[in-house]
Amino acid sequence: MHFTSERRLDDGVLEREFTLGEIPGILWTPGSASAPVPLILLGHPGGLPKMYPRLAARARHTVAQGYAAATIELPGGGDRPRLADVEAARADLRRALQAGEPVDDGIVDRLVLPLVDRAVPEWQATLDALLALPGIDGPVGFAGGVIAIGVRLAVVEPRIAAAALFAGSFVPRSMFEEARQVTIPLLVLLQWDDEGNDRQLALDLFDAFGSKEKTLHANMGGHTGIPAFEGDDGNRFFGRHLK
Amino acid sequence: MHFTSERRLDDGVLEREFTLGEIPGILWTPGSASAPVPLILLGHPGGLPKMYPRLAARARHTVAQGYAAATIELPGGGDRPRLADVEAARADLRRALQAGEPVDDGIVDRLVLPLVDRAVPEWQATLDALLALPGIDGPVGFAGGVIAIGVRLAVVEPRIAAAALFAGSFVPRSMFEEARQVTIPLLVLLQWDDEGNDRQLALDLFDAFGSKEKTLHANMGGHTGIPAFEGDDGNRFFGRHLK
Numbered sequence: 008m009h010f011t012s013e014r015r016l017d018d019g020v021l022e023r024e025f026t027l028g029e030i031p032g033i034l035w036t037p038g039s040a041s042a043p044v045p046l047i048l049l050g051h052p053g054g055l056p057k058m059y060p061r062l063a064a065r066a067r068h069t070v071a072q073g074y075a076a077a078t079i080e081l082p083g084g085g086d087r088p089r090l091a092d093v094e095a096a097r098a099d100l101r102r103a104l105q106a107g108e109p110v111d112d113g114i115v116d117r118l119v120l121p122l123v124d125r126a127v128p129e130w131q132a133t134l135d136a137l138l139a140l141p142g143i144d145g146p147v148g149f150a151g152g153v154i155a156i157g158v159r160l161a162v163v164e165p166r167i168a169a170a171a172l173f174a175g176s177f178v179p180r181s182m183f184e185e186a187r188q189v190t191i192p193l194l195v196l197l198q199w200d201d202e203g204n205d206r207q208l209a210l211d212l213f214d215a216f217g218s219k220e221k222t223l224h225a226n227m228g229g230h231t232g233i234p235a236f237e238g239d240d241g242n243r244f245f246g247r248h249l250k
Numbered sequence: 251m252h253f254t255s256e257r258r259l260d261d262g263v264l265e266r267e268f269t270l271g272e273i274p275g276i277l278w279t280p281g282s283a284s285a286p287v288p289l290i291l292l293g294h295p296g297g298l299p300k301m302y303p304r305l306a307a308r309a310r311h312t313v314a315q316g317y318a319a320a321t322i323e324l325p326g327g328g329d330r331p332r333l334a335d336v337e338a339a340r341a342d343l344r345r346a347l348q349a350g351e352p353v354d355d356g357i358v359d360r361l362v363l364p365l366v367d368r369a370v371p372e373w374q375a376t377l378d379a380l381l382a383l384p385g386i387d388g389p390v391g392f393a394g395g396v397i398a399i400g401v402r403l404a405v406v407e408p409r410i411a412a413a414a415l416f417a418g419s420f421v422p423r424s425m426f427e428e429a430r431q432v433t434i435p436l437l438v439l440l441q442w443d444d445e446g447n448d449r450q451l452a453l454d455l456f457d458a459f460g461s462k463e464k465t466l467h468a469n470m471g472g473h474t475g476i477p478a479f480e481g482d483d484g485n486r487f488f489g490r491h492l493k
Contacts, residue, residue, distance in 0.1 A: 225466035247479065
């Protein structure tokens with residue numbers, strides 16, 4: 008892990024860009040030295056440069072509650088080399104949604120499974136590197152999307168102790184068996200009238216999770232309209248499980 | 251409204267039992283004199299004597315956040331005269347649930363509509379009396395069940411500014427049109443694996459509500475297993491809308 012830039016935000020939060028091999032990422036930590044803090048990984052749909060304003064806002068909110076926050080670019084996202092198979096599936100998905108057609112399982116599998124297979128080991132390598140830094144400690148939370156990546160991480164990565172998952176993207180039916188293996192506490196966010204998402208699939212996925220403590224929060228406002236108060240709810244959720 | 255008893259709980263909260271005509275009720279107010287506080291009506295499934303411990307806990311939590319809290323006995327509940335029509339429908343519902351049969355709309359209508367028709371004017375008369383007391387002020391919230399009563403109140407009673415509804419009991423399909431007329435902010439609580447409740451009906455009802463701000467919180471734990479943190483979430487919801 009190499010830090011490539013460092014700056015202090017106006018609220019004192021330290022923001023450092025890094026690369027891990029070819030993967031770019033950002034780490035946000037509390038402004039003043041303190042006892043080691045738990046880490047929350049911020050998931051997103053890919054495209055760090057475009058997502059930066061929203062991610063930085065989430066990160067500052069998170070760090071203000073006494074955590075470190077970090078994110079990495081998705082395979083094929085932002086400035087990383089495109090993934091031809093994923094791009095082709097994404098085009099098919101867009102066509103189906105624009106035509107108002109049902110999204111068939113084949114498209115979802117071709118879009119999501121290669122991303123999950125590639126992204127999860129990258130998140131795990133990032134975790135190795137971040138937890139070796141002074142000032143960051145376990146346990147670790149995962150917050151956001153791509154939800155299928157969060158599901159796989161929750162199953163295979165024992166350092167993830169709780170997850171706040173954004174049910175805002177398709178999950179392959181073949182991953183429902185993995186969802187049943189998830190046992191960590193979950194907060195699942197659903198935007199009720201998210202046009203590019205499948206509400207029933209999200210409800211089925213919530214039902215499938217094996218966790219004894221799982222909470223669903225559904226709100227109005229479309230895909231990007233998650234109310235600000237959900238940020239507070241997410242911090243309280245992690246407060247119950249990471250501290 | 252006649253106060254029939256008054257006592258101070260160990261946290262200083264003033265608890266007063268009252269009667270309004272033949273309706274028994276309880277009012278909880280802050281221990282020390284203060285500026286007038288908003289009022290939250292605590293809904294419940296009927297049977298004040300049996301429900302008292304849980305209602306008092308909810309009330310103390312509510313008053314600690316700077317509200318007054320009040321509840322009244324349901325028509326036919328607790329020590330009030332039984333309602334023969336409602337009791338007959340309740341027996342039919344119990345039979346259907348025990349036999350694992352689907353609950354037909356006729357039973358739900360016979361069970362719930364008479365309760366709603368009788369209870370709502372009683373809650374409104376209670377509101378008249380409570381808001382005439384010193385130390386209590388609008389706006390007013392409604393929290394709990396019977397959810398069908400909360401729906402009707404939200405439509406017909408303009409003093410109700412926000413409602414946290416417990417989707418733990420059946421709602422007549424004929425009331426979905428009323429649900430579409432609800433426009434106040436809503437927090438809807440659903441216990442995902444509530445055996446005596448219809449999850450799909452609760453989700454359909456949430457979908458039907460006309461409110462621009464509506465949030466669904468679904469949790470595990472059965473009908474009476476609402477997690478303690480939902481009490482805090484409810485207080486924050488009312489804090490956003492009543493203060």
